[in-house]
Amino acid sequence: MSKLSIPVRKFDAVIVGAGGSGLRAAIQLSEAGLKTAVLSKVFPTRSHTVAAQGGVSASLGNSEEDHWHWHMYDTVKGSDWLGDQDAIEYMCRKAPEVVVELEHFGMPFDRTDEGKIYQRPFGGHMSNFGEKPVRRACAAADRTGHAMLHALYQRNVRANTQFFVEWMALDLIRDESGQVLGVIALEMETGEVVAFHAKATVFATGGAGRIFYSSTNAFINTGDGLGMAARAGIALEDMEFWQFHPTGVAGAGVLITEGVRGEGGILRNSTNERFMERYAPNAKDLASRDVVSRAMVTEINEGRGCGPNKDFVLLDITHLDPATIMKRLPGIREISIQFAGIDPIKAPIPVVPTCHYQMGGVPTNYKGQVVSDNGTPVRGFYAAGEVACASVHGANRLGTNSLLDLLVFGKASGDTVIEDVRSGELGLKDLPANFADFTMTRLNRLNTQTGGANVNETRLELQRTMQKHCGVFRFKDMLVEGVAKILEIEKAVARTEIKDKSQVWNTARVEALELDNLIEVAKATMVSAEARKESRGAHVRDDAPDTAANPNGRDDVGWHKHTLWHRDGNQLKYKPVIMKPLSVESIALKTRSY
Amino acid sequence: MEDRQRLNRLRWRCTRRAMLEMDLLLGEFLDRVFPTLTPAQADSFVALADMEDLELWPLVNGSRECADPVQAEVLALLRTVRVK
Ligand SMILES: Cc1cc2nc3c(=O)[nH]c(=O)nc-3n(C[C@H](O)[C@H](O)[C@H](O)COP(=O)(O)OP(=O)(O)OC[C@H]3O[C@@H](n4cnc5c(N)ncnc54)[C@H](O)[C@@H]3O)c2cc1C
Numbered sequence: 001m002s003k004l005s006i007p008v009r010k011f012d013a014v015i016v017g018a019g020g021s022g023l024r025a026a027i028q029l030s031e032a033g034l035k036t037a038v039l040s041k042v043f044p045t046r047s048h049t050v051a052a053q054g055g056v057s058a059s060l061g062n063s064e065e066d067h068w069h070w071h072m073y074d075t076v077k078g079s080d081w082l083g084d085q086d087a088i089e090y091m092c093r094k095a096p097e098v099v100v101e102l103e104h105f106g107m108p109f110d111r112t113d114e115g116k117i118y119q120r121p122f123g124g125h126m127s128n129f130g131e132k133p134v135r136r137a138c139a140a141a142d143r144t145g146h147a148m149l150h151a152l153y154q155r156n157v158r159a160n161t162q163f164f165v166e167w168m169a170l171d172l173i174r175d176e177s178g179q180v181l182g183v184i185a186l187e188m189e190t191g192e193v194v195a196f197h198a199k200a201t202v203f204a205t206g207g208a209g210r211i212f213y214s215s216t217n218a219f220i221n222t223g224d225g226l227g228m229a230a231r232a233g234i235a236l237e238d239m240e241f242w243q244f245h246p247t248g249v250a251g252a253g254v255l256i257t258e259g260v261r262g263e264g265g266i267l268r269n270s271t272n273e274r275f276m277e278r279y280a281p282n283a284k285d286l287a288s289r290d291v292v293s294r295a296m297v298t299e300i301n302e303g304r305g306c307g308p309n310k311d312f313v314l315l316d317i318t319h320l321d322p323a324t325i326m327k328r329l330p331g332i333r334e335i336s337i338q339f340a341g342i343d344p345i346k347a348p349i350p351v352v353p354t355c356h357y358q359m360g361g362v363p364t365n366y367k368g369q370v371v372s373d374n375g376t377p378v379r380g381f382y383a384a385g386e387v388a389c390a391s392v393h394g395a396n397r398l399g400t401n402s403l404l405d406l407l408v409f410g411k412a413s414g415d416t417v418i419e420d421v422r423s424g425e426l427g428l429k430d431l432p433a434n435f436a437d438f439t440m441t442r443l444n445r446l447n448t449q450t451g452g453a454n455v456n457e458t459r460l461e462l463q464r465t466m467q468k469h470c471g472v473f474r475f476k477d478m479l480v481e482g483v484a485k486i487l488e489i490e491k492a493v494a495r496t497e498i499k500d501k502s503q504v505w506n507t508a509r510v511e512a513l514e515l516d517n518l519i520e521v522a523k524a525t526m527v528s529a530e531a532r533k534e535s536r537g538a539h540v541r542d543d544a545p546d547t548a549a550n551p552n553g554r555d556d557v558g559w560h561k562h563t564l565w566h567r568d569g570n571q572l573k574y575k576p577v578i579m580k581p582l583s584v585e586s587i588a589l590k591t592r593s594y
Numbered sequence: 595m596e597d598r599q600r601l602n603r604l605r606w607r608c609t610r611r612a613m614l615e616m617d618l619l620l621g622e623f624l625d626r627v628f629p630t631l632t633p634a635q636a637d638s639f640v641a642l643a644d645m646e647d648l649e650l651w652p653l654v655n656g657s658r659e660c661a662d663p664v665q666a667e668v669l670a671l672l673r674t675v676r677v678k
Pocket residue numbers: 016017018019020021022039040041042044047048049050051052053054055056144145167168169170204205206207216217218220224225255356357384385386387399400401402403404406
């Protein structure tokens with residue numbers, strides 16, 4: 001008998017998260033007849049996937065010649081060779097299939113005159129192994145994520161997936177052998193805490209961009225999956241790698257998609273110069289995100305920023321035909337008017353690099369299985385989407401590869417679950433006697449805390465510390481200091497206090513529980529970043545400069561490896577990058593330049 | 595449900611949305627403008643907050659017309675919110 005007993009519900013599979021990856025996984029499971037529960041903090045079609053505007057990549061070759069192998073090359077290069085080449089090959093080869101499947105689910109893609117899926121150019125997408133830009137991004141106007149989520153949701157309704165909406169998963173349940181047996185979750189409407197006991201548990205909880213002060217991510221992205229995994233003794237992989245989007249609206253953080261540059265948008269400094277011509281002569285404004293972000297910050301640092309404080313640059317589309325702007329980028333025009341006070345038909349938009357995407361996450365293989373440090377699967381545990389690290393994005397994600405990641409690995413994780421359940425590999429194992437103790441102790445601590453820390457203030461301090469000490473440019477002393485500061489903030493998080501102790505719709509409690517997750521992500525990020533003494537992809541250190549031996553500061557001898565952060569003692573381990581693809585030759589290490 | 599519980603639920607639905615834009619806008623509105631609304635306007639705001647972001651956004655920025663007069667009042671107020 002459990003010491004602290006709570007109600008238990010039984011399923012074949014429980015999926016935490018109803019964004020693109022969770023919904024894609026759920027389709028596989030429900031259509032295969034597995035009894036599947038999907039938990040979400042919000043109604044499924046309010047998940048953050050809605051925010052994706054730019055598109056999803058696939059080498060369909062509808063507008064010009066393209067090939068999955070070129071897509072694979074771009075992804076490996078984009079990842080600064082930190083991506084695992086087996087997973088990257090798998091994703092790029094599967095891309096046309098999952099995109100066409102999505103079309104059959106009812107996704108209203110933009111069309112060419114001949115009725116094929118319209119494809120636009122996008123940062124880092126090149127033909128013939130890096131030769132020249134290619135049109136590979138498939139979009140539904142600038143509402144790709146929204147349209148995708150609706151198509152996937154409708155398909156789930158048809159398949160009778162059971163949704164638990166406005167439920168927050170709190171912790172994983174693991175037994176002594178390490179097998180995952182489900183999650184413990186809180187229903188916001190009643191305050192009831194329930195165990196979801198399942199043969200398979202899939203995490204699809206999205207990213208944790210809210211660890212930064214300036215972020216394009218909605219408030220919901222608090223890294224709950226990462227926090228739950230870390231507390232359950234699962235390592236977090238490559239958490240030092242965060243992509244900063246080059247074009248967040250200065251001030252608000254709101255994102256202006258790369259699609260704007262795909263349609264011809266140009267970045268300019270205070271002298272009106274198209275400065276990307278100097279940094280990336282071939283790809284120019286369409287170079288990879290970290291290259292563009294670094295160029296922008298360099299322009300600003302060297303005094304060529306715009307505005308009274310010279311602290312932003314300009315994204316100019318005033319030379320485009322207003323009809324094109326209205327047709328292809330209507331949402332962007334609206335955002336610019338509301339959050340920058342500027343109509344981009346008439347004047348350029350002020351932009352700065354802003355935290356956007358988490359490359360690291362819960363370590364998985366290309367089948368969507370969560371893996372332990374030595375690569376063996378953690379029984380009963382799967383993950384897909386932004387919470388997972390497969391690792392296809394390595395040190396830097398290519399735009400539109402994330403929506404692709406959701407489709408490919410959402411589907412793959414579902415298929416692997418089906419295989420593992422059907423083969424008898426996974427049964428419904430008994431819950432350990434004390435399965436609820438850890439969570440109930442956590443909740444009880446929060447309910448009885450007196451003289452503790454304020455949740456909002458502590459979160460703000462965490463976010464400011466991450467922004468200042470671990471932003472788009474990183475400095476040795478700031479990182480060392482950052483680690484000490486985050487460990488100090490961790491102590492405050494351990495003694496947060498809420499005044500409201502009620503059960504029904506206690507949002508103060510939920511926000512305190514979200515903060516418990518943010519701190520795990522912040523520690524993993526800061527500690528991993530401090531330790532990695534090179535520059536690679538999105539992790540750029542001032543003390544790892546561009547030299548002949550280490551171009552762009554990348555040190556392959558010392559650092560061509562994945563970081564594994566463990567919560568216990570903030571211990572770091574490392575594992576090799578998988579350089580062997582599934583069927584083609586390895587893409588050998590090379591300097592990354594555009 | 596008590597008023598406080600109802601308000602908490604509304605806060606969750608205003609600040610855990612799909613898009614950062616809407617978190618910022620509705621969160622700001624809830625704190626600054628919502629307490630001053632008439633009961634009819636308040637009900638109308640709750641209905642607006644229940645919409646999906648990409649349905650609501652065209653109403654907020656005026657690219658889609660709103661037929662309901664009370665809702666039009668609330669949308670006009672929402673448009674006055676400026677996010678720093
Ligand atoms: C502004 C913006 C634009 C983007 N544009 C593009 C683009 O054009 N192309 C592209 O490829 N990528 C883009 N991305 C990235 C991409 O949108 C995301 O990486 C992707 O949508 C994440 O999907 P997901 O399924 O992993 O998670 P999400 O869609 O974030 O869903 C997470 C789900 O988990 C649930 N959840 C979280 N925690 C809990 C918990 N504790 N309990 C219960 N449920 C929980 C949430 O309720 C939600 O349903 C963009 C990102 C942003 C921020």
